[in-house]
Amino acid sequence: AAAGLGVAAAQRSGLLGAAGSSDREDSGTATEPARTEAVGARSEAFYGPRQAGIDTMPQSFATFLAVDQAEGTERETIRRMMRVLTQDAAALTGGDAPINDQEPELALNPSRLTVTFGFGARILNLVAPERAPEWLRPLPAFGIDQLEDRWNDGDLLIQVCCEDTVSLAHAQRVLLKNLRSFGTVRWVQNGFRSVPGAEAADPPSMRNLFGQVDGTVDTQPDTPEHEQIVWGVGEQAFQPWIQDGTSLVLRRIHMNLDTWDEADRPAREDSVGRTLDTGAPLTGTAERDEPDFEAVGPLGFKIIPDYSHIRRSRHPDDRVRIHRRPYNYDVPVMDASGFASAGSSSGGVSDSGLLFASYQADVDQQFVPIQQRLDDLDMLNVWTVPVGSAVFAIPPGCQKGGFVGDVLFN
Numbered sequence: 001a002a003a004g005l006g007v008a009a010a011q012r013s014g015l016l017g018a019a020g021s022s023d024r025e026d027s028g029t030a031t032e033p034a035r036t037e038a039v040g041a042r043s044e045a046f047y048g049p050r051q052a053g054i055d056t057m058p059q060s061f062a063t064f065l066a067v068d069q070a071e072g073t074e075r076e077t078i079r080r081m082m083r084v085l086t087q088d089a090a091a092l093t094g095g096d097a098p099i100n101d102q103e104p105e106l107a108l109n110p111s112r113l114t115v116t117f118g119f120g121a122r123i124l125n126l127v128a129p130e131r132a133p134e135w136l137r138p139l140p141a142f143g144i145d146q147l148e149d150r151w152n153d154g155d156l157l158i159q160v161c162c163e164d165t166v167s168l169a170h171a172q173r174v175l176l177k178n179l180r181s182f183g184t185v186r187w188v189q190n191g192f193r194s195v196p197g198a199e200a201a202d203p204p205s206m207r208n209l210f211g212q213v214d215g216t217v218d219t220q221p222d223t224p225e226h227e228q229i230v231w232g233v234g235e236q237a238f239q240p241w242i243q244d245g246t247s248l249v250l251r252r253i254h255m256n257l258d259t260w261d262e263a264d265r266p267a268r269e270d271s272v273g274r275t276l277d278t279g280a281p282l283t284g285t286a287e288r289d290e291p292d293f294e295a296v297g298p299l300g301f302k303i304i305p306d307y308s309h310i311r312r313s314r315h316p317d318d319r320v321r322i323h324r325r326p327y328n329y330d331v332p333v334m335d336a337s338g339f340a341s342a343g344s345s346s347g348g349v350s351d352s353g354l355l356f357a358s359y360q361a362d363v364d365q366q367f368v369p370i371q372q373r374l375d376d377l378d379m380l381n382v383w384t385v386p387v388g389s390a391v392f393a394i395p396p397g398c399q400k401g402g403f404v405g406d407v408l409f410n
């Protein structure tokens with residue numbers, strides 16, 4: 001079985017004993033598998049009470065994919081599927097090739113890979129209907145929405161994040177192979193941020209494709225605020241649907257780069273309430289300065305305008321917060337001749353935007369009121385359009401030997 005593998009790779013995948021490795025070492029040649037110390041070798045823990053990929057410092061690349069289960073899927077099928085998916089995700093996360101991996105070398109550099117699973121209403125209603133939270137349904141329709149069904153909803157979410165696109169593509173393929181008999185892929189959405197080291201700050205707030213510093217004000221993992229907002233822990237918290245579970249709202253938001261390019265710099269900065277160079281609030285000088293929402297300029301107008309995105313997205317109730325973990329997307333738009341064409345949602349050269357991933361204990365109490373405020377008023381709406389929307393319940397993690405979602409089967 002090890003014939004097609006390098007010795008080191010075969011040993012990693014458990015096909016050879018220790019002898020394989022000492023033979024190679026004796027020969028004096030450099031035969032360690034192609035694990036790079038810098039990024040490739042770094043791995044995130046898979047097992048634990050909570051799934052990874054939420055509190056994890058964002059990796060540079062993400063794929064969100066949704067699968068529709070086949071008609072007639074049974075509870076037992078889901079149990080089997082989650083068991084297989086969990087085994088493979090755990091192996092890949094640790095830099096090990098799953099048993100049926102035909103390209104095991106591609107599994108050797110986990111590059112901080114995380115795999116996070118989420119359930120749509122159909123799965124949860126099949127597995128544990130008494131657990132299904134009320135918010136596990138499409139969001140209410142917002143006036144700004146121009147949703148395209150090809151980016152909406154889905155039964156099973158797989159979120160794969162990684163510092164390396166090759167490892168990510170491989171993980172995605174291995175996981176999807178398991179799902180062939182379970183259902184069909186509904187959508188795949190690829191996103192990216194700057195790679196480590198590309199930005200000066202460490203860790204950097206990412207920049208989105210409008211050039212804005214994005215992610216300044218957000219909950220920080222391991223703080224009481226984050227525990228409350230994401231995991232529903234604490235007296236002030238909204239109840240999570242299950243302990244150590246949370247929710248994902250994924251909004252695909254088109255950003256019109258062509259009309260944004262036409263706006264002048266003051267208009268762009270006013271639209272958010274922050275400067276473009278450092279991301280500082282218009283009332284401050286550094287990114288992390290606290291905005292002064294009361295400050296007025298010489299003419300008596302508020303310096304951070306009423307319509308600015310940071311004013312609108314900050315709900316007056318500080319329990320109404322979310323944890324954002326967005327990724328940019330950028331898809332070339334070509335017509336039949338191979339030239340960029342201005343399709344309905346395109347900005348001309350490319351179709352760009354944000355995969356706006358938001359995690360919170362309770363979608364209805366946290367995400368919806370913020371989105372409602374932005375629907376009512378937000379200058380950014382001039383250049384942005386939500387084109388996709390999906391809501392998932394994120395089950396707790398699992399221990400070795402278990403599988404993600406196993407608590408729901410008890």
Ligand code: HEM
Binds near residue numbers: 217255313
């Ligand atoms: C803040 C961009 C959509 C919620 C910000 C900031 C930028 C930004 C540049 C300021 C820096 C920061 O604190 O991160 C965008 C863009 C969007 C978008 C380009 C769409 C393409 C949304 C949506 C929501 C949202 C859909 C929620 C439903 C927030 C929140 C903050 C924020 C909560 C922090 C506000 C505060 O200072 O308290 N966004 N955003 N954003 N955004 Fe957005």
